[in-house]
Amino acid sequence: MGSTRERLVPSMPGSVLWGRLGPLLVAGFGAILRFADLGRPHAVMFDETYYAKDAFALLTFGVERKALGSAEDPVADRLLVAGDTRIWETCTPPDADPCPLFVAHPPLGKWLIAAGEQLFGMNPFGWRFAAAAAGVLSILILARTARRMTRSTLLGCLAGLLLALDGLHFVLSRTALLDVFLMLFVLAGFACLVVDRDRMRAGLADWYGSSPLSERGPWLGMRPWRIAAGTMLGAACAVKWSGVFFLVAFAVMSLVWDAGARRAVGLRRPYLGALDRDAPTALLAMALVPAVAYVASWAGWFASPNGWGRNWGQATSQGPFFFVFDSLRSWLAYHVQVLGFHSGLSTPHDYQSEPWEWPLLLRPVAFHWETPQSGCGADRCAQAVLGVGTPVIWYGALAALIAMIAWYTAARDWRAGAVLAACAAGWLPWLYYAVADDRTMYLFYALPVVPFMILAIVLAAGLVVGRADAPPNRRAVGAALAGTFALLVLANFWWLHPVLSAEVIPYEEWWRRMLTRGWAGPG
Structure with missing residues (x-):
């Protein structure tokens, strides 16, 4: 039994x-980076003008509701930064x-902001x-998940x-x-499924050592880690x-893992x-x-009479x-109205980009x-928050994903397949919308894919370093x-940090950090 368990679930x-x-x-370390000067800039950045207001409305009224003027009203934004909630009081005269x-x-997601x-x-x-x-929690989850997938604490920390x-x-x-x-809930759901995979294979190994082989194998219970994954992925849908x-x-990937485990233990009809x-439990x-x-x-919407389209009076009448x-x-x-809104969302925007531009970071988004007039020691200063990935990571991920395709083609390694499936789920649908609907999209839509791009890099690094029994010189190189x-x-x-975190720097220093003209803004 020991050898079967080790083969199915390496120690x-x-x-x-x-x-x-x-x-x-x-x-x-990630928490220090993210929480340091978190209130800088002391202003409403990009779409915070929607979500910060909606979150406070949820906290106060249980549903989103209109604020002063339009959603991007500068007067409302100034009141918001000052902590003045009169932007909602003016919404409802007697x-x-x-x-x-x-x-x-x-x-x-807005409820979380409201917290x-x-x-x-x-x-x-x-x-x-x-x-x-x-963001900090996702760093921890990715490190632990990568450790489980690679069986290496060093690669997990990387x-x-x-x-x-x-x-x-x-x-x-x-x-x-x-x-x-x-991104957090997608990654958490994936992490739960990776744990479930190990637990399922361990259960099969235990069954193999104590029961005669059958054509299909045993039922392995309710699988609490898969239920946790479903909860996390449902929460992801409840954000976007x-x-x-x-x-x-x-869901498909998890069932494929199940069939693979049943085949690995020697069942005659694993699928x-x-x-x-x-x-059924899946x-x-x-x-x-x-x-x-x-x-x-x-x-909150179900419990309030004031939500959009709630129709409370009719609902309570009978x-x-x-x-x-x-x-x-x-x-x-x-929901039908929301679907119609998303299907027709094609309003041009200065910072929109197409999905095939995302991997090359051709068009970031200026959040701020x-x-x-002063504060940088030069005649002209700049303060920016540029929503862009770290180029070394993103370009390295391109090479790593090509390596994952080759690895999966050659060895059918489940880890390469999982990374490729996740990247495809986070990128290919947007490619379809770009072609079919000409939808307005932005680089930050790719954020849920970033952890899996990094997993590709780490798996490729594991291949470069080699197994524990590889020659020492090979591992050292x-x-x-x-x-x-x-x-x-x-x-x-x-x-890049100064233009990611709204540091006040000389304009020339800001310009030096613009990798392409597309980074600098419209025009």
Whole structure:
């Protein structure tokens, strides 16, 4: 039994203590970067003008509602930065409607932003706190997941370090937008499935040692880690609908892993076994559980009479059964409106980009731009937050993903396949929308793919370093190459840091950091 278990679930070498402490230290480093001067700039950045306001409205009223003027009204933004909530008081004069607001995204991400506002107040630090916490937590999760996938604490810590030093992840961890929460829940769902894979294979190995072989194998229970994955992926959908692409891809991937494990243990009909024994609980975990998590995120809308399209008066007119039925009908009608909005979203924007431009970082997004009169020791100053990835990481990831394609083609290694499936789920749908709908899109839509790009780099680094039984010279050269790459990433991030974190610097120093003309702005 021991050899079968080792073949199905290789042991984790090295210190258990360092396996936990190392990722925590890397996450701590990421936390220092993200929380330092989190309230800078003391201004509303880019789409914070929507989400910071919507979050406070959820906190105060249970639903999003209209604020003073338009969503991007500069007067409302100035009041917001000052912590003045009169932008909502002016919305409802006596005897007026309660000012419901049509919003295009589910509420969970805004509820998380609201938690920071509740804890630290209606100010830039408050509305960015949850994003920073999500960014730090994702570093820890990636480090632990990479360690489990590679069976190497060093490679796991390398993965966490690279995520901590990615510019796009850094900026979105310091901005009250939704994408960092989407990334976190997608990564957490993937991490849960990786743990579930190990637990499932260990259960099969134990069964193999104590039971006669059968054609299909045993049922392995409810699989709590897969249920946790479904919850996380349902939460991803409750932040942005694009989470559903990962949900579908990961559900299929998990079933493929199940069939592969049954085949590896020697069952004669592994695919029928996966359909018969694993698919029913997978349907529960990856369909019903995500649906419940998604609907639960709308609790504020169901409980309030003031949500967009709520139709509260009609719903409460004919008893509890009709209340549930009519509420669901109104909720579904609202979703149809949101779907129509997204399908027709093609308004040109100065910082929009196409999905095929994202891997090359051709068109970042300027989240903030000012030209202060002083503070940089030069005649002309600049203060910028540029939403862009660290080029060494992104260009290195391109090479690593090509290596993953070759590795999976040659060896059918599950790790390469998982990384490729996740990257495809996060990128290919946007390629379709770009061609079919001419939809307005931005580079930061690629953030959920970044952890998997980094996993590709780390897996490629593992191939370069070699196995533990590889010749020492081979491992020394491979480790030197991986270390050099990490140092280049660190230097690249350090160079970009002033234009990622709103430091006030001379205009010439800002211009030097613009890799291409597309980085500098429209025109």
